Amino acid sequence: MKLNSLFQSIQGEGRFQGYPSDFIRFFGCNLNCTYCDTKYTLSGDSFYFATPEEAAAKLNKSDIFDLCVTGGEPMCQEEELLKFLLLLSKKRISLETNGSLELEPLYRAFSAAKTDSELYFSVDWKTPGSGNPVFEEKNTGFLKKSGAGWIKFVAVRKEDLDFIEEKLELLDGIETYLSPVFEQGKEWFSAVEKFVKTHKNIRLQLQLHKILGIE
Numbered sequence: 001m002k003l004n005s006l007f008q009s010i011q012g013e014g015r016f017q018g019y020p021s022d023f024i025r026f027f028g029c030n031l032n033c034t035y036c037d038t039k040y041t042l043s044g045d046s047f048y049f050a051t052p053e054e055a056a057a058k059l060n061k062s063d064i065f066d067l068c069v070t071g072g073e074p075m076c077q078e079e080e081l082l083k084f085l086l087l088l089s090k091k092r093i094s095l096e097t098n099g100s101l102e103l104e105p106l107y108r109a110f111s112a113a114k115t116d117s118e119l120y121f122s123v124d125w126k127t128p129g130s131g132n133p134v135f136e137e138k139n140t141g142f143l144k145k146s147g148a149g150w151i152k153f154v155a156v157r158k159e160d161l162d163f164i165e166e167k168l169e170l171l172d173g174i175e176t177y178l179s180p181v182f183e184q185g186k187e188w189f190s191a192v193e194k195f196v197k198t199h200k201n202i203r204l205q206l207q208l209h210k211i212l213g214i215e
């Protein structure tokens with residue numbers, strides 16, 4: 001697997017926000033978002049290779065229950081990613097993905113193996129403000145029927161809120177979060193807060209890792 005890093009921190013977003021977590025950051029992504037805060041995983045030489053066995057052995061030694069698989073886009077290395085996930089033991093895994101690739105095949109293969117870990121998808125549906133709102137819409141049907149994850153939107157500007165408003169009906173039954181881009185400041189936070197107050201089925205979430213200034 002082509003990786004960027006392994007580290008420990010606090011989960012900054014999603015259902016398990018606030019829990020201590022191990023992180024494994026994959027290198028490489030199929031998108032290139034304007035506000036990407038991990039550009040160093042998109043190109044360049046900040047990567048190393050590890051086998052699924054090597055990475056899983058290191059993480060299985062940790063007594064932290066939560067493991068966040070992030071990137072980059074981990075789904076770009078789907079075959080090796082699956083091997084790695086199947087080698088993990090007693091972990092609650094959150095797989096952070098941009099949702100542009102179909103998730104169900106990986107989930108089915110993981111579930112069929114009946115490991116002692118749990119797998120959830122934290123799906124970041126890219127808005128127009130990201131510069132590339134690419135999304136595999138089959139993923140909404142999959143999340144609805146499996147309950148195996150949630151969707152989050154990161155909003156940069158008003159156009160993003162209009163985009164999210166159009167999608168909300170489709171997301172009924174899926175846990176959905178909305179985060180304002182942290183760097184836009186408090187005025188933008190207020191606009192996002194108003195949006196959440198006037199819409200159903202969406203929760204405001206501030207990116208804890210940005211507030212705390214941690215990775």
Ligand code: SF4
Nearest residue numbers: 029031032033036072
């Ligand atoms: S999908 Fe994520 S990692 Fe990829 S470019 Fe966008 S923000 Fe960066």
